[in-house]
Structures are given as C-alpha cells and as structure tokens.
Amino acid sequence: MKSISKFPIILDGGMGRELESLGAPFKQPEWSAQALMDSPEFISQAHRNFIDAGAEVITTNTYALVPFHIGQQRYDERGAALIKQAAQLARTCIKDNEDIQVAGCIPPVLGSYRPDLFSTQQAQPIIDLHIQQQRNDVDFWLAETISSIAEAKLIKDLTAPTQKSTWISFTVKDNQTDVSVLRSGETVYDAVTQIAGQNVSAILFNCSCVEVMESALISAKEALNDLTDGKHILLGVYANNFPPIDEHHQANNGVTKIRADVSVEKYSQFAKTWLQAGASIIGGCCGVSPQHIQKLASIKYDNNQ
Structure with a gap:
C-alpha cells in the first residue's frame, strides 16, 4: 500500500x-451500478x-x-465482470498520479443498514468474489457501511x-445518545475492540x-486507548448528507433526499470537529460532492502550512 505523507x-x-x-x-434499486452497466464513462468522470x-x-x-441491488440473475451473469471492470476503471483514472490510492470497496453485501439480514453463509461467497475480482487493481480494502461486528x-x-x-467503516445509528452504537445495537467501543488490529x-x-460522528469517534478513541496495539490504528469519518435513517429504512426502495441544511461550509465545520476528536481520515459518503471534498482538501492544506 502506498503511503500518504501528511494527515x-x-x-x-x-x-x-x-x-x-x-x-x-441513475435509479433504484441499481443505484451506482446502473451507470457502470450502461455508460461506464460516467464512472471515470466521477472519479476524476x-x-x-x-x-x-x-x-x-x-x-x-x-x-440486493442488481438482482440475483444479473449478479450471477455479470457480477464478476462488472466488479473487475469497476476496479480497472479506478486504476486507470490514477495511472498518471502516483499520489492517489485506490480503495477496493467491499459493500454490505446483503443490504445497507440491515444487520438483521446478515448471514455469514450467504455473505461469504459474495465478499470472496469482490476480493478476487478487485485484488489486482486496488491498494487496500475499504469495507463500507458495515452494521454489525459479525x-x-x-x-x-x-x-x-x-x-x-483493510479499513473497516461502520455505520452508526443516527439518533444522538450518550453511547454510540452500530445499526445492530452493538456499541462502537465493542466493535473497535474486537475488530482493530x-x-x-x-x-x-x-x-x-454528520451530527453523530463525533460521538462515534470518541468511543472509538477510548477503545483504541484500551488496546495494547491501538496506537497505530487510524480513525476516520465520511458522513452522508441524508436525513436520519431509522431501522425501518429500505435502502433500495427510492432515492433519498439530500439535506438542505448541510452546506459545503457546514460540512467542513463538522469535519474540523472530527479532526479534533481524533480522525486522521476525512471524506464524504452519499450526497457529498466534489465541492465538499475540495473544501476538506483546503483544510488539509491549511493544517500543513
């Protein structure tokens, strides 16, 4: 894995x-897979x-x-080729820039925000396929929107x-409470304790x-401090720009509205609190645009002057 010199x-x-x-x-339930299947040039443009x-x-x-998104038949027929194609597109986009890394996305293969749907037996072959088809083109793994310790x-x-x-990225419940918990109800402290290292x-x-991420970081930092080898584990946040998502949410039933109250500037202010809470990786998830990322990059530039 290539290294990035400054945080x-x-x-x-x-x-x-x-x-x-x-x-x-772009539509549900295919989400971002639709462009890959129909017009992959848009994927490259988004990366750029x-x-x-x-x-x-x-x-x-x-x-x-x-x-969960493209249907079983289409997955069986085209899944392997599409996964490889997606990894190759990302690799091609950075071929002239050695400072950029490619993270191999491993999604919540049985459904976002639905820890109740998780089954090791059902998930393993899908995860294996994602690993096999991406491993030659990625620098490291990024498991995204993970809802449970299992x-x-x-x-x-x-x-x-x-x-x-491997970077593991958990999704936490959107209601603000004293104890930060995963969508499964398991505490962030327990998740970090069992997974880090x-x-x-x-x-x-x-x-x-954005509002619940600082609490998650505080719990994660506490867990890392209690681990003998926790000091070398990085912490990070990339929030979405959605309204709160509850346990009844169906991730591929429709296109969720973007929040009007989280501007580029407001998102960056939250990002500063994440950095103060111990994050050394920041970015954005659903609804976070290149304009948001440009503002985050300016924070890094200012911090390293």
Missing part, C-alpha cells in the same frame, strides 16, 4: 449522487472530479454490485490472506448523519 488523508465523496449530477443513468477536487483516495464503484469480522478474515491493509489498520464511520 488528514482526504477521501472522495458520494459516487451515486455525483453520477446523478453528471446526467448518468473527486481527484481534481483533492481526493487522495478514490473508492471502486462496486458498492451496488450485489444481488459482518466486520467476516470481512477481516476474508481480506487477511490478500496481504493488503492485525490486517485492519483503520476504523472509520460512514453513511450516518
């Missing part, structure tokens, strides 16, 4: 909504837009390449043999509201 590391933003803004084919904004990591567009453990175990670093070199939080 914070700047991630990209939300692929789906950037595709929509570019006029790419985030790179031009200052992203130092671009994430492969494989999040929706699961039966799902994180499975991904940690399956990525370990690749000899690539070995091949997992970073713990992040994504696809939750």
